[in-house]
Amino acid sequence: MSDKQKACVGIGSVQRLGTEAAWLGQCALLVTGRTALRRAGTTDLLIQLLGEAGVEVAVFDEVPPEPDVGTVDRARERLRQAGSDLVVEAGGGSALDVGKAAAALAKVEAPTAEYHEGRDLPADGLPHIAVPTTAGSGAEATPNSVLIDAGRTLKKSIRGAGLLPDVCVVDAALTVSCPPALTAASGMDALSQAIESYLSVHASAASERMSLRAVALIVPNLPIAYARGNDLAAREGMCEGSYKAGVALAAARLGAVHGIAHPLGLFYELPHGVVCAALLPHVLRRNRDAVVEKYAHLSDAMGADPVEKVEELLSELSLPGMIGPYPDADQERAIMDYAIPTGSSRANPVPVNEDFVRGILRAVCKSL
Numbered sequence: 001m002s003d004k005q006k007a008c009v010g011i012g013s014v015q016r017l018g019t020e021a022a023w024l025g026q027c028a029l030l031v032t033g034r035t036a037l038r039r040a041g042t043t044d045l046l047i048q049l050l051g052e053a054g055v056e057v058a059v060f061d062e063v064p065p066e067p068d069v070g071t072v073d074r075a076r077e078r079l080r081q082a083g084s085d086l087v088v089e090a091g092g093g094s095a096l097d098v099g100k101a102a103a104a105l106a107k108v109e110a111p112t113a114e115y116h117e118g119r120d121l122p123a124d125g126l127p128h129i130a131v132p133t134t135a136g137s138g139a140e141a142t143p144n145s146v147l148i149d150a151g152r153t154l155k156k157s158i159r160g161a162g163l164l165p166d167v168c169v170v171d172a173a174l175t176v177s178c179p180p181a182l183t184a185a186s187g188m189d190a191l192s193q194a195i196e197s198y199l200s201v202h203a204s205a206a207s208e209r210m211s212l213r214a215v216a217l218i219v220p221n222l223p224i225a226y227a228r229g230n231d232l233a234a235r236e237g238m239c240e241g242s243y244k245a246g247v248a249l250a251a252a253r254l255g256a257v258h259g260i261a262h263p264l265g266l267f268y269e270l271p272h273g274v275v276c277a278a279l280l281p282h283v284l285r286r287n288r289d290a291v292v293e294k295y296a297h298l299s300d301a302m303g304a305d306p307v308e309k310v311e312e313l314l315s316e317l318s319l320p321g322m323i324g325p326y327p328d329a330d331q332e333r334a335i336m337d338y339a340i341p342t343g344s345s346r347a348n349p350v351p352v353n354e355d356f357v358r359g360i361l362r363a364v365c366k367s368l
Contacts, residue, residue: 003035004161004166005141005164005165005167005168006020006167006168007165007167007168007170007243008168008169008170008171009168009170009171009239009240009243010169010171010172011171011172011173011236012169012171012173013169013170013171013231014045014046014131014169014173014174015049015172016052016169017046017049017050017088017131017169018049018051018053018055019053020053020129020169021050021053021088021129022053022054022055022062022317023125023173024086024129024167025055025084025085025086025126025127026037026054026056026085026086027055027056027057027058027083027084027085027086028050028055028056028057028058028084028086028087028088029057029058029059029075029079029082029086029087029088029099029102030043030046030047030050030057030058030059030060030061030288031060031075031087031088031089031090031091031095031097031098031102032059032060032061032063032089032090032091032092032095032187033061033063033064033065033092033094034062034063034064034092036133036177036319037061037090037091037133037286038061039177040133040266042047042090042174042177043061043090044089044101046090047059050088058078058081058082058084059080060074060075060078062074062075063075063091063094063095064094065094065099065271066094066148066155066265066266066272067094067095067147067148067312068147068148068149068150069111069112069116069148069149070112070150071079071146071147072098072105072112072145073102073111073112075099075102076102076105076106076112078302079102079106079126080106081335084126085127086126086128086129087099087100087102087127087128087129088128088129088131089128089130089131089165090131090132090133091131091133091134092132092134092137092182092186093132093134093136093137093138093139093146093186093272094323095191096132096137096139096140096146097146097147098143098147099128099137100130100139100145100163100164100165101115101145101158103125103126103127103162104121104122104126104145104160104162104163104204105121105122105125105185106125106126107122107124107125107126108122110189113149113151115158116147116149116154116158117149117152120161120281120304121158121160121161121162121163122160122217123161123162124162125228126359126364127163127166127295128165128166128317129165129166129167129168129169130165130167130168130169131168131169131171131174131179131356132168132174132175132239132242132243132268133174133175133178134175134178134182134183134185134186135172135175135183135190135235135238135239135242136185136186136189136190136242136273137186137189137190137242137246138190138193138242138243138245138246138247138249139246140165140243141164141168141243141247141250142163142164142166142246142249142250143159143160143161143162143163143164143250144157144158144159144160144163145158146156146262146272148266153156153266153334154266154338155262155266156262156342157343164176168243170239170240170243171239172232172235172236172238172239173232174263175225175235175238175239176229176230176232176235177229178229179246180227180229181318183222183225183226183229183238184273184277184317184318184319185271185272185273185274185277185319186217186242186273187222187225187226187242187273187317188273188276188280188314188317188319189272189276189277189311189314190214190218190238190241190242190245190278191215191218191219191222191241191245191280191310192240192254192257192258192273192276192277193214193245193248193249193258194212194214194215194218194244194245194248195215195280195284195298195306196212196249196254196255196257196258196344196347197210197245197248197249197251197252197253197254198211198212198252198294198298199287199291199298199348199349200217200252200253200254200255200347200348200349201346201347201348201349202251202252202253202347203219203248203251203252204251205348207247207248207249207251207252208248208252210244210247210248210251210303211244211248212244212253212297212298213241213244214241214244214245214248215298215301215302215303216241217237217238217240217241218237218238218241218242218245219243219301219302219303219313220237220261220308221233221234221235221237221238221241222234222313223313223317225237225238226316226317232270234339240297247293252347253343253344253346253347254340255287255344255345255347256279256283256286256287256344256345256348256350256352256356256360257276257279257280257283257344257350258276258342258344259340259342259345259346259348259352260279260283260335260352260357260360260361261275261276261279262338262342263281263334263338263339264323264335264364265337267327267331267334268323268324270323270324274319274320274323275323277310277314277317277319277321278319278320278321278323278364279360279364280310281307281310281311281314281321281330281358281361282360282363282364283348284306284310285307286350286356287348287349287350288307291349321364322364322365322366323364323365324365324366325367326362326365326366326367332358332361333360335357336354336357339352339357339359340353340354
């Protein structure tokens with residue numbers, strides 16, 4: 001976490017949203033997904049809290065499960081129309097990523113696609129507040145936004161200091177309405193991030209402590225949150241674990257799971273967390289001999305052999321171990337070309353080359 005960010009964490013912390021927002025702006029654009037938050041009553045609650053603090057609210061509730069650069073452009077246009085001087089992004093990782101990007105790019109004219117292609121993000125955007133309603137992406141703690149450019153058939157992160165929320169509000173009570181399937185997928189994304197940031201070649205002593213704490217929180221609490229969604233203690237453990245994993249990955253990057261998951265999720269049209277969950281045990285097997293000491297510490301944190309524990313979680317959470325048919329030669333080439341050079345893959349403790357990627361694909365894709 002940067003010194004720039006203020007974190008409000010704990011049950012009831014959402015009540016501080018209005019006060020925090022009023023310090024940052026007078027008119028907020030509330031960025032959410034299409035229906036889940038409104039059905040849960042969360043959208044109305046956030047509007048009420050902002051209004052009680054004297055903050056006007058405009059709403060952009062058009063974020064799809066897998067957002068693209070065009071979604072960000074529409075949010076930026078809504079910002080300009082409303083005259084907002086603050087963004088509040090609320091929901092799962094997709095809504096947070098769109099809100100973060102819209103805030104960071106609010107003062108420039110170039111389309112989001114140019115920044116997705118590599119143009120440097122501006123240093124000066126709008127202030128923004130992240131309010132996660134799932135425990136998974138850790139996007140509330142990271143200076144990046146994961147987006148799709150459909151024109152280039154590419155899913156990747158844009159990065160820059162302006163993407164880190166000025167404030168994050170992490171209240172487990174907001175995650176109680178998260179359905180079991182989403183709880184499972186987002187939770188396994190968080191676990192993947194905690195494990196990969198720990199094993200990353202860029203990890204430091206501080207990030208390693210954060211990663212292991214996240215693992216120790218997520219492993220016991222995820223099955224409970226999945227089976228009993230109204231268990232606030234489990235939900236709070238998941239929120240803390242997800243947040244800590246986000247802080248750790250922001251410092252240390254990730255690994256081959258995330259390097260390979262982005263193109264596979266795009267190709268198979270599967271939720272990111274589902275793909276990460278399927279990949280995780282196989283990547284762990286590949287990495288094990290290169291990180292023997294860390295693997296032992298990971299075993300302690302998980303209470304079992306990491307590969308065996310992840311496979312047990314997949315069964316317990318009704319998540320698939322296979323994700324689809326093996327790609328054809330052109331598709332395999334496209335996956336390789338994306339996965340191998342990514343920053344995530346470069347942070348993996350074992351070099352990610354064609355043999356590595358092909359081995360993982362064979363493990364999670366059915367032969368034709």
